[in-house]
Amino acid sequence: MQPLSPLTIGQHTVPYPVVQGGMGIRVSGANLAAAVANAGGIGVVSAVGLGMHSPHFDIEEKSPKKRQDQFFAANRLALIDELQQARTLSPNGVIGVNIMVAARDYETLVATAVDHGVNLIFSGAGLPLTLPELTAHRPEVALVPIISSARAAQVICKKWQRSFGRLPDAFVVENPQTAGGHLGAKAEDLDNPAIGSEAVIPELVSYLAESFETPIPVIAAGGICDRATLLQALGLGASGVQIGTRFIPTDECDADRRYKEFHLQAQPEDIVLVPSPVGLPGRALRNPFVDRVNAGEAPGAKDQCFANCLQVCKFRDSRETYCILRALDRACRGDVDNGLVFAGNSVGQAQRIMPVAEVMAELVGG
Ligand SMILES: Cc1cc2nc3c(=O)[nH]c(=O)nc-3n(C[C@H](O)[C@H](O)[C@H](O)COP(=O)(O)O)c2cc1C
Secondary structure, eight states: OOOOOOEEETTEEESSSEEEOOOTTTTSSHHHHHHHHHTTSEEEEEOTTTTTTSTTOOTTOOOHHHHHHHHHHHHHHHHHHHHHHHHHHOTTSEEEEEOOTTBTTHHHHHHHHHHTTOSEEEEOSSOOTTHHHHTTTOTTSEEEEEESSHHHHHHHHHHHHHHHSOOOSOEEEEOTTTOSEEOSSOGGGTTOGGGSHHHHHHHHHHHHHHHOSSOOOEEEESSOOSHHHHHHHHHTTOSEEEESGGGSSBTTOSSOHHHHHHHHHOOGGGEEEEEOTTSSEEEEEOOHHHHHHHTTOOTTTTSOOOSOOBSSOHHHHHOOSOOHHHHHHHHHTTOTTTSOOBOOTTTTOOSSOBOHHHHHHHHHTO
């Protein structure tokens, strides 16, 4: 069996070309990230909403202003806790953080992450056009935008070169046709072959090779769950893969055991699209919560917006859909009927909940 090549992003090299996708809220925390890093991949802590169930936040706080301030302060402190924990568990591993551009505390989270020893920042859910400026004092931190089209990569490269004299250290290309979580395409466009990895990855690889002297690796994300799908992605020209769903039914995943078991029992026919308050479709597992949303209900419409966490939010502004912070958090803590369980369409591959090291060995060939 051909050994896989190591993956280098900026100054950081790992033995296997595998990045674990950031998964909020607290699905990929310190435990999962450190386990993947220790197994020879890049482990990623998702920074979204970490404060919510941390000792730094009291959701019962009555004053909306105090509650909001406390929430953002808690997100920062909880991110520091999580990064310190990841580093304790994996002193020499390569650890990244995933920070959504759409988060209102984006700049604070980026500054916090770089000042607390992350090796890379992955950033999507919007174009991270200002990221180099926010991290200029830590040039050793690799910057990796998450995009779904070659056009978005071009916009980022041009802006970063012009304004900051820097290029991205890699791109993650998330395939909206297969990936779990928020998707970078409208539901009605998902069948269009032009947005799939088979089209976008070769187009982006050629653009980067023709335009820049420095090699910029492309990481394929979405639907990768075993050695065959990993090799397929490398065959398209990718230098590595980013995997989310396959790392959920693992001992080290930070979600509640009931969340992992729900994933374990799911089959591809349980995958559905669901609208999210940010205005994008998400890919998730069917459950009573998702059925209600897809029937046009707004579960939790009487809940308050307690943190004003997103730049754009239909729940906050017009009480449509649901509070995504609450929905993801409920699911991750084990209420899989009343929460939102994101999943990619490769769900159903795992036979049991197993250690990350075993999953990694299967992916990279033992
Ligand atoms: C439960 C779950 C939560 C996710 N949360 C985030 C997130 O907070 N930020 C992000 O950029 N991507 C998020 N994603 C996308 C993953 O990082 C990854 O790119 C994607 O899962 C790859 O597709 P796969 O699930 O088919 O492997 C999430 C995916 C899942 C399944």
